Amino acid sequence: MISDPIEQLRKGGGKVERHGSRPSRCVVWESWRPCRPILMFLFCAVLQSLCERVSGQSIRSHGQNYAPTSAIENTTSMEVLDDKRPLRAGDRLSMRVVEDRKAPMPLVVTDSGEVEVPLIGRVMAKGKTCKQLAYLIKGPLEREYYYKATVIIGLDVEGRPGRVYLTGQVHSQGPIEIPPDETFTVSRAIIKAGGFADFANKRKVKLVRKNSSQTIIVDVDAIVRKGRFDKDPTVEPEDTIIVPERLINF
Numbered sequence: 055m056i057s058d059p060i061e062q063l064r065k066g067g068g069k070v071e072r073h074g075s076r077p078s079r080c081v082v083w084e085s086w087r088p089c090r091p092i093l094m095f096l097f098c099a100v101l102q103s104l105c106e107r108v109s110g111q112s113i114r115s116h117g118q119n120y121a122p123t124s125a126i127e128n129t130t131s132m133e134v135l136d137d138k139r140p141l142r143a144g145d146r147l148s149m150r151v152v153e154d155r156k157a158p159m160p161l162v163v164t165d166s167g168e169v170e171v172p173l174i175g176r177v178m179a180k181g182k183t184c185k186q187l188a189y190l191i192k193g194p195l196e197r198e199y200y201y202k203a204t205v206i207i208g209l210d211v212e213g214r215p216g217r218v219y220l221t222g223q224v225h226s227q228g229p230i231e232i233p234p235d236e237t238f239t240v241s242r243a244i245i246k247a248g249g250f251a252d253f254a255n256k257r258k259v260k261l262v263r264k265n266s267s268q269t270i271i272v273d274v275d276a277i278v279r280k281g282r283f284d285k286d287p288t289v290e291p292e293d294t295i296i297v298p299e300r301l302i303n304f
Contacts, residue, residue, distance in 0.1 A: 126150060126158050126208040132192070135185035135207060142180060143167060143291060144213020149188075151195070152204035163213060166265070173199055184208060216291025220247045223254030223297040232291060239286040240272045243295055250274075255300045264292035 126148045129135070141147075143165050148158035161169040167180025169187075174194045179187050188205040195203040215232035225248030232238045240261055250256055256275035263270070276282045289295070 126206055129206050129208070130204065132185065132188050132204060132206065135183075135188055136209065137183045137185040139209070140181050140183060141187065141209070142213055142215060145179075145209060146211040146213070147179075147184070147207055148210050149191075149205065149207045151200070152206060153200060153202060158206075158208075160210075161207075218243055218289045218291070219294045220244070221294065221296055223251040223299050225249055225251055232289065238289050239283075240289060240295060241274050241277050241286050243289055244274065244297070250297065253299050255298045258298055260296040260298070261287055261289065262294040262296065263290065264294070265290070 127150075130152050141163055143163050145163040147161040147163070147169065149161050149171070150156065150158040159172065161171070161179075163169055163179050167178055168176040169179045171177050171191055174191065177187070177191055182190065184207045188207045191207075192203050192205045195205065212234065215234045215238075217229045217231050218238075219229050220243060221227050224244060227247070230243055230246055236242075240259060244250065244259070256278075257273045259272045259274050261270040261272055262268075270287055272287060273282070273285060277286045
């Protein structure tokens with residue numbers, strides 16, 4: 055007679071002698087041998103799913119990912135999109151195409167002012183409102199990929215406006231933060247720097263663009279005295295304003 059239950063299981067075709075009212079635990083586990091690969095596969099799949107879920111929550115908590123605004127998820131009309139605030143570098147957006155019936159996707163305005171849009175590539179977003187950008191993206195999508203594309207775009211996180219640098223004949227030289235909620239021009243930057251110094255040449259102020267290395271000569275005296283606000287250019291992040299000295303001081 056075979057006394058070992060495991061040997062009995064192997065040689066007896068799966069029949070197990072009972073010890074009391076229950077089979078031995080080792081005998082039950084041994085009887086599951088053919089199912090072990092399937093059980094291990096299911097266990098690994100569940101473990102991987104849990105790890106991905108925890109990892110996703112951790113990433114969101116550290117700000118590396120962000121959930122789209124509920125307004126974007128529920129909006130189905132382009133006419134109600136924001137048409138007031140110009141977008142700037144660093145802004146984080148959410149975009150969705152209503153006809154896709156998919157969750158919104160994140161977009162980020164780069165330092166060059168562009169966003170990377172699926173299917174159509176880079177699109178200039180800087181200076182445009184969410185509504186203007188949505189219509190700008192709508193055209194290429196409908197020409198190539200959609201019969202109709204209702205593009206919904208919303209602002210999730212505002213980027214930092216940046217700073218400009220003033221040097222020369224101003225009372226306070228150095229960097230100045232660009233206010234987030236106003237059109238910041240050369241004349242306003244000079245005012246924020248304390249105004250002109252005594253020997254400033256107000257008619258030949260230089261605005262040096264960082265992105266293009268372009269230099270613009272600004273007649274601030276005409277802007278202030280004659281109200282030529284159309285000649286007062288808007289500054290951009292990392293621009294430099296140079297106020298030269300008058301050649302003849304009296």
